[in-house]
Amino acid sequence: MIALLKRDLALALRSGGGFGLSLAFFLIVVMFVPFGIGPDSGTLAKIAPGILWIGALLACLLSLDRVFQLDFEDGSLDLLATAPLPLEGIVAMKALAHWLTTGLPLSLAAPILGFLLHLPAGTYFWMFLSLLIGTPALSFLGTFGAAITVGLKRGGLLLSLLVLPLYIPTLIFGAQTVVLLADGLSNTTAFAILAALSLFTFAIIPFAAAYALRVNLR
Amino acid sequence: MKFEVSNLGCRRGDLRVLSGVSFTLTGGSALILKGPNGSGKTTLLRCLAGLAPPTEGNITAPNEQIVYAGHADGIKSQMTVAENLRFWADVFGQDSIEQALDMFDMHPLANRAAQHLSAGQKRRLGLSRLLVTGRRIWLLDEPTVSLDAESVKTFAKMIDQHLIAGGIAVLATHINLGLKTATELDISQFKARPQDHGNPFLDEDLA
């Protein structure tokens, strides 16, 4: 399974669409917010945590349709499904590879982009931490959506429609982790639930996604 | 080793395509599936591989010995020939890719990125992938597509060696590979009859 992770990471690096695209998209979204809202630093500071979370969430969506699509088209998935690895494990590795190429770089970039939005001082670390803990859930849920839509010709748009509603709890608790802190309140509960949500998706999503893949492979 | 299929039924979408497919293969023998396009060769092979559930019947085979190679090669164009083989060897828990490189004389190509291979070379790489799985029952769907005459001969040799070593192969192909221990099976004889469909939506009382 480590071989699969290594291969997926190598492919993401070599095809150029891996790290770069979602980071660039994230930057553009964040840059566009002041254009739409106005340059007032007080307003921007207030909405910065939410914007960063939504920007990261949308950037996560971009590369989801590729998680299984290429392997499905070139027959790799047939062979992987008959390999001695459990399909659930394959799904988890795919989600992990997706997170390493999107969620992790986005989490690292968020504090830097937060600087541009006048993110309140003292929340930078929590911005990073909430994304670091929350984005794995986004990758796992996205992988489930990708497994469902893998057999469809133009599944990209449908994938967003299926996956975005599943992102609601993660978005709420992730953004609240930072917003509560910025308001001078305790964010322990929000952060604990965010972490619990991620663990919960690790536990159930591989089974649901593997089931969907088996259906699509028959 | 014994690969036994009895009274197997397969379906494509809403309809049963085949029913009552039965054959037994022992180590060292090959089966060549014949039949016109659309007769269900791919459906049958995917069912044998365990990718699609059968509608009826049994497949008896040693545990984790079946490998399926379909129309698509499963080759990543950004990786080299050796990397592609290495990956599948790792997935299937095998150590060496040398034998696979030897088979189709691919040592000179080992470090070439797969995107620079010709269609025939890609196909050769796709087939040599079978060797790194370490599995002994091969299910091959149109394996000789885009191979030149020379490579077809090499492929026939590869199958022969596999059979001599006690392996089993089921192939859907139109080309005569000259395999000595191969039997042919015309699958149009197993075509499911309309009354066999078992589809509750085709119940005459439903009208």
Place this chain on the structure above:
Amino acid sequence: MSRPNSLWEYANPTRFMRLTDKVLPLAAVGAGLCLLIGLFWGFFLTPDDYKQGSTVKIIFLHVPSAMMAINIWVMMLVTSLVWLIRRHHVSALAARAAAPIGLTMTLIALFTGAIWGQPMWGTYWAWDPRLTSFMILFVFYLGYIALWAAIEDPDTAGDLTSILCLVGSVFALLSRYAVNFWNQGLHQGASLSVDKEQHVDNAFYLPLLVSIAGFVLLFIALVLLRTRTEIRARRISALIARERQG
């Protein structure tokens, strides 16, 4: 055909068609009567509320549609599970048939809520947890319906929408709590409850129950009708496929 001795036998399309042939008109007539009585009683024969005036009477549309919006999703969850576990085709088709009705009920609840909310809270829309939850339910319905529409093979579509319904139910529930955490809200508590003393006044209670019964019967009639249509559509595509195969 002999007399069925198990509920599961109605999962056979032919038996289902035969049964619903008789049940459907009954449900339709019952729905019409209950809605007519419940709504007329509610709109014209109940007193105006001392605080809310006559606007309160939208409760006879709002509460039943909101209940149905949630209950229909639960029904889809149950039928999806039945399909996944017992492979009864009618079950999957019933889930498919119910979804657009659930979507419509959610819309009715949202719209009547907005009309009610304007005089009550001075706004058509607020990001109140209950309102937001219904908006979320609405997008879950949309995704589910879009997935059914996108997949051609009916069994594949049944499997994939069922697993989506399962995972979706869990996350819809999580969203409900997430939204509560995020905003405490101004919506009043549940209008009807068994254990609490303080539900709506008796003058409203009875016509409301009749309206709810009307909505339930209306849903039954509609879902049976739509499932029958789905069964016929499945038969047609199966016949065409058989024809093509020769």
